[in-house]
Amino acid sequence: MPLHDTDIAIVGAGILGLSHAYAAARRGLKVSVFERSATPLGASVRNFGQALVTGQPPGPMFALARDSRALWSAWAEAAGFHIRRNGSLLLARTRAEEELLEAFCEVRAPEHGYRVELLRGDALHDLYRGQFSHHRAALLGLDDQQVYSREAIPALVDYLRREHGVQFHFSTLVRDIEPRLIHSTAGRCRAEQIVLCSGHDYQTLLAEQIAALHPQVCRLQMLRVRPERDFGLDQAVLTGLSCVHYGAFSDLPEAEAIREQIREQQPELEEHGIHLLVSPTPRGELIIGDSHHYGADASPFNAEAVDEILLGLAEQTLGTRLAVVERWQGVYGARGPGPFSVLKAAPGVTAVLMHSGVGMSIGPALGERTVAGLLG
Structure with a gap:
């Protein structure tokens, strides 16, 4: 028929x-x-709902992300779904991560048109009433947006x-x-x-x-959590671990020092491809992740040890205990040409x-x- x-x-x-x-x-x-x-x-x-411009490498990907930004805004208004347009925070936990953010802001950002601000001192301490004061710096990605995908x-x-x-x-x-x-x-x-x-x-x-x-798939572990102390997080949060994952930062010379720190101090992060992402939902909960395991097929089995690493990183980064509400597995296409x-x-x-x-x-x-x- x-x-x-x-x-x-x-x-x-x-x-x-x-x-x-x-x-x-x-x-x-x-x-x-x-x-x-x-x-x-x-x-x-199954994702974080992050429409990141800041993390994209210079060139076609950066241009596509910038053009997508306007479309997301138009769709949210026309279709009536929730969107956050106040950017993302990439937190530097170590001096090596801070040096990479400095280099990015001094050279790559002005050269290619990334709209960012580096927050330190009083500007960092004023974020969420000092909630992130235990970090060295924060890169505010002004063009980044976030939706609640589901x-x-x-x-x-x-x-x-x-x-x-x-x-x-x-x-x-x-x-x-x-x-x-x-x-x-x-x-x-x-x-x-x-x-x-x-x-x-x-x-x-x-x-x-x-x-x-010759494509592969990537399997990642993710969680939805409720913070013990709700401090009103209204922006996506990343850490310096993302600097070795996202193309906007990963090829900068300063990224190698972060890789060396990971290998020496936390090799399990490299083993499981872990870099922390946090997305607030419209209901005051947080989506956190993620890990990266590649292959021809996605194993159906999640490792509790990986979830524990993610929870520990998130609690240290956010400065509060987290209660798990939901766990799931994301799978997406990866590693083609x-x-x-x-x-x-x-x-x-x-x-x-x-x-x-x-x-x-x-x-x-x-x-x-x-x-x-x-x-x-």
Whole structure:
């Protein structure tokens, strides 16, 4: 039984799929989105909701994150979901971390246009009534934003359906893709363009073409916690550990001293790929993580020792005890030929895959760029 024909058919209702749907629909095209589950359940709702501009490396990723910032703001207002627009705090715990932030602010930030402030002394002590005074400095990333993903993504689905006429087919598995034809459990759908945004599923569709990219998956452990003393945290928090993870900082010469400290003092952080992130939720709780384990498949087993490391880091950073409310596992596509791939698989068939965990940061603008390219 055929479904209604459409201009663009999108497989996957995560942030990449929704970004492409918006980019096509706002250009007046008829859009259909197919998702195998009853609601988005993948990486796009299991993350921190951080749309980071500051952490992106100079060049295309930084440009995509800056362009995505405006889209997130517009979507939050139109779709009615919660967004924080007051930036992020990257806390320096050691002199090595402070020196890296100094170098970043003196050279890279002005050269490439990162909007940041380095807070020390009274400015640091004034943050949250002295809650972070035990740190040496804080880098305020002025352009960074944060949403509560498990509410923002469904709200974006509803907005696209209601205001842009996007047709969603949930609980519908796409079994096969041909040029301009989708075969699904709900029937066939003809489309001038088909865009596959399948996350870390490398086997169901276009398996041979995707295999040529040699992608892996990354598995991470995450927790939702309630602080013993609520001091009203209203910004995303990172530490100097993130400086060896995010491309804005990791290639600076000063990053090597941080790596050496980790190897000498806390080798378990490198073993498990741990760098602390904290995101406040609209309900006064905090999302904390995360670890990074890479491979062809994601092990279903979480290690309690890793959660204990994350909790210890978070309690030391935030200066308060934390009670665990919820634990889960995130999985996303990783380690392809670059941070993302736009693969022309066949005439009228394009696969867009993330190979890093920054889909929320660059996804909106990547959708705009890809759709613009498809339309010539």
